[in-house]
Amino acid sequence: KAGVTQTPRYxxxxxxxxxxxxxxxxxxxxSVSWYQQTPGQGLQFxxxxxxxxxxxxxxxxxxxxxxxxxxxxxxxxxxxxELGDSALYLCASxxxxxxxxxxxxxxxxxxxxx
Amino acid sequence: GQQVMQIPQYQHVQEGEDxxxxxxSSTTLSNIQWYKQRPGGHPVFLIQLxxxxxxxxxxxxxxxxxxxxxxxxLHITATQTTDVGTYFxxxxxxxxxxxxxxxxxTHLIIQP
Numbered sequence: 001k002a003g004v005t006q007t008p009r010y011x012x013x014x015x016x017x018x019x020x021x022x023x024x025x026x027x028x029x030x031s032v033s034w035y036q037q038t039p040g041q042g043l044q045f046x047x048x049x050x051x052x053x054x055x056x057x058x059x060x061x062x063x064x065x066x067x068x069x070x071x072x073x074x075x076x077x078x079x080x081x082e083l084g085d086s087a088l089y090l091c092a093s094x095x096x097x098x099x100x101x102x103x104x105x106x107x108x109x110x111x112x113x114x
Numbered sequence: 115g116q117q118v119m120q121i122p123q124y125q126h127v128q129e130g131e132d133x134x135x136x137x138x139s140s141t142t143l144s145n146i147q148w149y150k151q152r153p154g155g156h157p158v159f160l161i162q163l164x165x166x167x168x169x170x171x172x173x174x175x176x177x178x179x180x181x182x183x184x185x186x187x188l189h190i191t192a193t194q195t196t197d198v199g200t201y202f203x204x205x206x207x208x209x210x211x212x213x214x215x216x217x218x219x220t221h222l223i224i225q226p
Contacts, residue, residue, distance in 0.1 A: 042202075042219060056207065058207070058213060074127065105156040107155070
């Protein structure tokens, strides 16, 4: 069974640009969540999607957005990139939403903003 | 908002020594999860604790959930080089919302 797949794995963007990251969850998983990981702030929750609906959003500015498609694949977008957006962006999937569901992380997308 | 604090931030041990990391929440948790992230890798789920005072073991790893469900610990007996990595605890984001609040993690460094 394939794990959570994230693309691209590495990318470099310039300040002011926008970026779209993609996540394919484990087959059968309907919940997808996104996290940002930086050395200073650690792992921070961005948002979670279930059945194409955003169920919850972390404390990030509106430049961070996401969506989920009918096949459970998800994308996140960051507009007007800032240097501080450089981070590892992790996608995680689980069978369903709600507490107690084990989440499985992908390998992440390393974003560098210059 | 809810905060999850984890100590120590770094722990150096000699191979074969024991290791413990502690996690404290500002609020009562319905459950707590532990993850391990190898250098250059992604977090991997280790275990979830739900009940007050719960203790679970996985080979050399022992996980505890406090009676008040506000703290937790992970203890590794006789560390091995394969234990190197960062260990994170995580609790529900709170407010009935999904998503996890992670501690900053404990970096375990093992000297052979």
